[in-house]
Amino acid sequence: MKDSKNTVSQLKKLVQQFCEVRDWDQYHGPKDLSIGIVTEAAELLDHFRFKTETEARNYFKDPKKRLEMEHEVADTLFMLLRLAQMYDIDLSKALSRKMAISNKKYPVHKSKGSNKKYSDL
Amino acid sequence: MKDSKNTVSQLKKLVQQFCEVRDWDQYHGPKDLSIGIVTEAAELLDHFRFKTETEARNYFKDPKKRLEMEHEVADTLFMLLRLAQMYDIDLSKALSRKMAISNKKYPVHKSKGSNKKYSDL
Amino acid sequence: MKDSKNTVSQLKKLVQQFCEVRDWDQYHGPKDLSIGIVTEAAELLDHFRFKTETEARNYFKDPKKRLEMEHEVADTLFMLLRLAQMYDIDLSKALSRKMAISNKKYPVHKSKGSNKKYSDL
Amino acid sequence: MKDSKNTVSQLKKLVQQFCEVRDWDQYHGPKDLSIGIVTEAAELLDHFRFKTETEARNYFKDPKKRLEMEHEVADTLFMLLRLAQMYDIDLSKALSRKMAISNKKYPVHKSKGSNKKYSDL
Numbered sequence: 001m002k003d004s005k006n007t008v009s010q011l012k013k014l015v016q017q018f019c020e021v022r023d024w025d026q027y028h029g030p031k032d033l034s035i036g037i038v039t040e041a042a043e044l045l046d047h048f049r050f051k052t053e054t055e056a057r058n059y060f061k062d063p064k065k066r067l068e069m070e071h072e073v074a075d076t077l078f079m080l081l082r083l084a085q086m087y088d089i090d091l092s093k094a095l096s097r098k099m100a101i102s103n104k105k106y107p108v109h110k111s112k113g114s115n116k117k118y119s120d121l
Numbered sequence: 122m123k124d125s126k127n128t129v130s131q132l133k134k135l136v137q138q139f140c141e142v143r144d145w146d147q148y149h150g151p152k153d154l155s156i157g158i159v160t161e162a163a164e165l166l167d168h169f170r171f172k173t174e175t176e177a178r179n180y181f182k183d184p185k186k187r188l189e190m191e192h193e194v195a196d197t198l199f200m201l202l203r204l205a206q207m208y209d210i211d212l213s214k215a216l217s218r219k220m221a222i223s224n225k226k227y228p229v230h231k232s233k234g235s236n237k238k239y240s241d242l
Numbered sequence: 243m244k245d246s247k248n249t250v251s252q253l254k255k256l257v258q259q260f261c262e263v264r265d266w267d268q269y270h271g272p273k274d275l276s277i278g279i280v281t282e283a284a285e286l287l288d289h290f291r292f293k294t295e296t297e298a299r300n301y302f303k304d305p306k307k308r309l310e311m312e313h314e315v316a317d318t319l320f321m322l323l324r325l326a327q328m329y330d331i332d333l334s335k336a337l338s339r340k341m342a343i344s345n346k347k348y349p350v351h352k353s354k355g356s357n358k359k360y361s362d363l
Numbered sequence: 364m365k366d367s368k369n370t371v372s373q374l375k376k377l378v379q380q381f382c383e384v385r386d387w388d389q390y391h392g393p394k395d396l397s398i399g400i401v402t403e404a405a406e407l408l409d410h411f412r413f414k415t416e417t418e419a420r421n422y423f424k425d426p427k428k429r430l431e432m433e434h435e436v437a438d439t440l441f442m443l444l445r446l447a448q449m450y451d452i453d454l455s456k457a458l459s460r461k462m463a464i465s466n467k468k469y470p471v472h473k474s475k476g477s478n479k480k481y482s483d484l
Contacts, residue, residue, distance in 0.1 A: 001213035001214055001216070001217045002211055002213050002214060003128060003129035003130040003133065003205075003211050003212055003213045003214070004128060004129075004130045005128060005213075006128060006129055006213040007124060007125060007126065007127060007128055007129075008124035008125075008127055008128075008129060008132070009124040009125045010213075011129070011212075011213060011216060012124065014216070014217065014220065015216075015220075018220060018223070018224070021229055021233075022227065022229060022232050022233050022234075022235075023233050023234040024236075026234075027236045027292040028292075029174045029177055029178060030169065030177045030178060030180065030181065030190070031166075031169040031172065031174060031177040032174075032291060032292050034162065034165050034166040034168075034169055035166060035287060035288075035290070035291045035398065036291055036292075037162040037165070037166075037197060038159060038162045038163055038166050038284060038287070038401060038405075039284045039285075039287055039288040039291060041155065041158040041159045041162050042159055042280060042281045042284030042285075042401075043281075043284075044155050044158070045152075045155040045156060045158075045159050045277060045280070045281055046277075046281040047155075048151065048152040048155055048277070049274055049277045049278055049281060050269040050270075050274050050278075050478040051152065051478060053150045053152060053153075056150055056151045056152040057150060057151060059151065060151065060208045060209070069151070069208075069210075070210055070215040070218075070219075071215070071219050071222075073201065073204065073205065073210055073212070073215055074212075074215040074216045074218070074219035074220075075219060076158060076201060077201060077212055077215075077216055078216065078219070078220070078223075080194065080197060080198060080201065081216075083194065084124075084194065087181045087190075088181070089190075089191055089194055090123055090124050091124055091132075091194070091195070091198055092122035092123050092124045092126075092127040092131075092132060093122055093123060093124070094191040094192070094194055094195040094198075095122070095132060095135070095136075095195045095198055095199060095202075096122045096135065097191075097195070098191075098192050098195035098196060098199070099135065099136075099139060099195075099199070101192075102139070102199075103139070106143065108142055108143060111143050112142075112143050112144050113143075113144040113147075114143075115145075115148045115413040115414060148413040149413075153412055153413050156277065156408060156409075156411070156412045157412055157413075159280060159284075159405060159408070160405045160406075160408055160409040160412060163280075163401060163402045163405030163406075164402075164405075166398060166401070166402055167398075167402040169398070170395055170398045170399055170402060171357040171390040171391075171395050171399075172357060236292040236293060243455035243456055243458070243459045244453055244455050244456060245370060245371035245372040245375065245447075245453050245454055245455045245456070246370060246371075246372045247370065247455075248370060248371055248455040249366060249367060249368065249369060249370055249371075250366035250369055250370075250371060250374070251366040251367045252455075253371070253454075253455060253458060254366065256458070256459065256462065257458075257462075260462060260465070260466070263471055263475075264469065264471060264474050264475050264476075264477075265475050265476040266478075268476075269478045271416045271419055271420060272411065272419045272420060272422065272423065272432070273408075273411040273414065273416060273419040274416075276404065276407050276408040276410075276411055277408060279404040279407070279408075279439060280401060280404045280405055280408050283397065283400040283401045283404050284401055286397050286400070287394075287397040287398060287400075287401050289397075290393065290394040290397055293394065295392045295394060295395075298392055298393045298394040299392060299393060301393065302393065302450045302451070311393070311450075311452075312452055312457040312460075312461075313457070313461050313464075315443065315446065315447065315452055315454070315457055316454075316457040316458045316460070316461035316462075317461060318400060318443060319443060319454055319457075319458055320458060320461070320462070320465075322436065322439060322440060322443065323458075325436065326366075326436065329423045329432075330423070331432075331433055331436055332365055332366050333366055333374075333436070333437070333440055334364035334365050334366045334368075334369040334373075334374060335364055335365060335366070336433040336434070336436055336437040336440075337364070337374060337377070337378075337437045337440055337441060337444075338364045338377065339433075339434075339437070340433075340434050340437035340438060340441070341377065341378075341381060341437075341441070343434075344381070344441075345381070348385065350384055350385060353385050354384075354385050354386050355385075355386040355389075356385075357387075357390045
């Protein structure tokens, strides 16, 4: 599978099959899946705790460490896809719609080169 | 945009353009993007705090509340796609590779209908 | 040590000594300690993922599981105390000051028996 | 109230009274309170997203920004104290017991001046 070939629907399908064959629909309420996204993402973040930005970037140059990172990212994505699949969220549509809002909150001429939150721009 | 049409690469491209026109590469280290995934996912989770599973599920039946949920999911996905795009992670590949591992950790005959962690199966 | 005897300052002192003898001040910026609070708390939360409220409560009746919970809570508290100690936060003062604000946001006659957020009261 | 005077039990009592007068015991299961700790801590962390370590430290020198930080820390502590109070966790005991374990995992001669995780020491 590759990002250049696969649609988001195909990824959702993969996750759905994995969970349905295990009869997990009963456990996959939106509250628990949101917990899942947070806790998996926190495992990713945990790798960077007390590390400098340079150390963090270097993790991606080390094959063993990169693989660990990619596993954590995959676990997070799994939960996010499962939530979207179970509760009928079209991720592409939701993303482009939200980005249109962000585009107004962060006008290019104000936000260019800035790390400020929209409320401080 | 729709999940049935769009590849993951297309979503990444969208996010990349949004950030590059704002000259944000300098701020988007893996540590800060991981913080971004966690904090956006925590905003999603916050909606379900002190709510029952039934209340949580009902949010998706109320158009206004559903839209709020979808915005939070989109924000989380944005950060995840940006991390993958900046640090060359093929999400489809990472997902299918990690799911092959999970498939062994959670054999169907043991995990079917169970909410136990693999270490307790 | 016991909650009925120990002041918050005494707990802070304990954490400070542990970190200073290891020469860790250099790593304990507010950003990393906040990451620490989130990631430790996420480990606690992870125990409850896909579990019912009843299962979650029962963890505290099982001595082995209770000990695991208490370790996670202790790790979270450690990070919080360290942040307060490093950046001169008087936790008792901060707590009582914030609770005075919450007291107005959640007036008893409106919030009694309700799980609504103040903005929905 | 001040950290040098107040015992942990006194803080717990304060939180307990606030919640009991609002009849909130029914909502305060361990799963939801753990969600509470994570989401409040994530709000604290959110202030530091995309900020440098220097910017993060400087927040504590600006009275207005410091107050915002202290409010977030107080919200996190509130949830942690409530969990401890509801489920009979003696925080001082739990902390000192866990620190005795950490003391062995991070021997001074190995961990001094190091930001490595115990598993990498």
